[in-house]
Structures are given as C-alpha cells and as structure tokens.
Amino acid sequence: MAPQPSRKDPTLPHTIASARQEWQAFWLALGFLTRVPMLIRIEYTQTLMNQSSVYFPLIGLLLGAVYAGLFSALSLLFSPLICLIMVVSAHLWLTGAFHEDGLADSMDALGGGYTVEARLHIMKDSRIGTYGTVALVLALALKVALLMETSNIGLALLISPCLARLTPLVLMRCMNYVTDPDTSKSKPVAEGFSRQRLWAAFAFAALVALAAEPWAPGLLTWSALSIGLVAWLWGRNLKQNLGGYTGDALGASVVFTELALLACLTV
Template sequence: MSKHSGRITGSREWQAFWLALGFLTRIPIPVRIDYSQQLMNQCSLYFPLVGLLLGALYAGLFALLSLAWSPLVCVLLVLCFHLFITGAFHEDGLADSVDALGGGYTVAKRLAIMKDSRIGTYGTVALVLALALKAALLLDAGSIGLALLTAPAISRLPPLLLMAFLPYVSDPETSKSKPVAEGFSRPRLMVAVTFTALVGLVGSLWLPGLWLTAATAIVMVTWLWGWYLRRQLGGYTGDALGASVVLCELVLLLGF
C-alpha cells in the first residue's frame, strides 16, 4: 500500500514539475497533466528549478553565439530569446506593478490598473530601464555565462517567500496566480530555499561570494518589495510576484 502511494506521490511531483515549466515558459509540456488547484499549489516548489533550466539554455545559447558575435550582440540576442521563451511573463508583471503603484491613489484603483492589459508611461519606462540595465550588468559581470546560468534560478525564490508571508489581495476569480497563491506549504518552501542555496553555493566555486550575493539579493527584494506591497496594496498580486523576479535579478547582477 505504501509503495503504491509513493508511486502516486512521485507521479504527482512529476506532473507538478511539468506544470511549473508550462506555467513559467512557453515550452510545450510532453506529459498529460491531471490539473487541479492542489497540483498548481505544489508546482511552485519547482520555480527555482525551472529557472535553472532556463539559465542553462541562456548560458548555452550565449556560448554558441559567442563563436560569431561580440558579447553585446550575444547578450541582446539572449535577452530576446528569454522574452520569447517566457512570454515576457515577469516583465509584464513589472510593467503592470509600476503602472499601478505609480498611477493609483487607492488600493482599489491600483488593483484595477494592474488588471488593465494596456501599458502606461510608468510601466514602459520601468520595462525599458530594467532590460537596458540587465544587459549592461550582464556585460559587466565577471562571468556572463555564470550570471546567465544562476540568476534565473535564484531570482525565482522571492515570489515563493512573498506568497508564504503576505496575504493575496487580487480578485481570486480573475487572476492567473490564484491557484499558486493559495495553500503553498512551508515544507515545500524550505525545499525550494535549500535548492536555491545549493545553486548559490555551487556557483561560488567559480565566483567566490556568489552565495552571499544571492542571499543578499533575495533578502533585500523580499523584505523591501514585500514591505512596499503591504503598505500600498495590503499584500501581493500575481503581477507583483513577477516584478519581484525582475527586481531580484537586477540586484543579483549588481552584485556580480
């Protein structure tokens, strides 16, 4: 009986991983998913792992492109690939968050702006500056390949921490993040934290101090962005989670 249950658990975890990959990227899912809200809750454990897989694609593509073009051209092409493969998922969250927090004077108005599919001046400026700064910081990194590899994994931990410690404030019937936002367990969070810590520790073998830079970026973004969200919204939204990924990447790359 226990073996049978273990197989069921293993199958659910396998599906949760693929669901996380499909949720965060445009990569086709090659397995059948028995979708449920519980499975969507479970899949958030794998966000840092999906980030590491994306990082491997980015680093590999950069190495391949470097055979023909300059670092600047390669970084810009990798960023284009990133926006395509993720559907600019997190960048969209950043733009919507900045539009809402910059243009709304009440919580209700800010949430309404976040739901608007149109992008405003604040969001446009934030998006352009974030992408430009990311390209510049990658070019300044001691190891562009290592930065491309590790940053996507490390930066996908703050959303999990925000989900664990802040209330969800958006309309649950219209938000894509509702299934992820409800019921995220602390034990699964600790697994994600441990995995992210291992990424930082292993990366420190090539770039000494990476683990400290990663920890600083995660704590700074989770604390400061979380404090600001609680003050302005009373909690987090799906867009705010996406914004935290972009912000953590930028702080992490500053450390590189």
C-alpha cells in the same frame, strides 16, 4: 512447509502516486512560467497547482542553462553586447515576457493609482502606460549593462534565473493575496503554499549557489542578500500600497531580484 503468501509493501502505491504527482507538478510549473508545451497529460487539481511552486527555481535553472548555452554559441560569431541582446530577446520569447509584464503592470498601478481599488484596477488592465514602459525599458537595459560588467557572463546567465525565482515564494508565504481570484491566474499557485516546500526550494537554490562558489566567491551570501533585500523592500511597498501581493507583483519581484543579484556579481 507451505509457501508463505507474498506481502506487498502497502507504501509502494502511495510512493508511486506521490512521484507521479510531483512529475506532473514539475511540468505544470514549466508550462506556467514558460511557453514550453507540456508533453504529458496533467490531471489538474488545486493541490497540484499549489505544489508546482516549489519547482520555480528548477525551472529558472533550466532556463539559465538555455541562456548560457545560447550565449556561448552566439559568442563564436558576435560581440558580447550583441549576444546578450539576442539572449535577452530569446528569454522574452521563451517566457512570454511573463515577469516583465508583471513589472510593467505593477509600475503602472503603483505610479498611477491613488487608492487600493484604483491600483488593482490598473494592474488588471492589459494596456501599458508611461510608468510601465519606462520601468520595462530601464530594467532590460540595466540587465544587459550589468551582465556586460560581470566577470563570467555565462555563469551569471545560468544562475540568476534560478536564484531570483525564490523571492516570489517568500512573498507568497509571508503575505496575503489581494487580487480577485476569478481574474488572476496566479491565485492557484499562491494558495496553500507550504513551509516545507519553501524550505525545499531554498535548499535546492542553496546547492546551486554552493556549486557555483568556485567561480563566483561569495555567491551564496550575495544571493541571500539580494533575495532578502528585495523581499523586504518590495514586500513592504506592496503592503503599504496594496495590502498584500498580486501575481504581477510576484513577477516584478523576480526582475528586481535578478537585477540586484547581477549588481552584486559586478562588485
């Protein structure tokens, strides 16, 4: 009998291409949210930037692992308060104060602008004003204070960056983008974010919360409450004052969610 010709699986090239695209999307998310250099060559496209959003919680978990490990190492030499100040400083350096910058710009815009146009103009200004300075100082001080009150500081440092990065995904999915796309670096991330990838991000974060439940009972419930409350209250504020969200507003939502979650963990 003559040998049969081999048949290649037609789905194999597509699977490999999809896996390669997801790998690049992960690195693109890492480079977008942190100062970590991308170690692979990225074939940048609008679609790839859209897909990278699903990896925000994973990037948060990796950052949390760095913070928790750093805190454990520093605890051998310093008091918890000093360790936390050092960890927060490392966080600001590693992320380039990405979300904190969004918080400051958002507070300056909402506090100092009386029209939508004026608020958006202030938000694009790189200078920081009184409202932004006060909000930033209070947020950082409250973060350290809440971490000091948690029963497991290392666990809080590990999981809060992961879970807090779900809130901007909810806002991106449920609201309209209002900033000029030519002047914002967050527009490519926001555009075309699918419902399926949002659910994938939620599933990943839920698994993280469930895995931590033995050390933090009720974490899944507290996380859902924190994310839902911030998304609703902050989203409502943005809808009333801007008509939608901006990149800075997304960053502020991460800070707010972290504070709300840490507050729940202290109860």
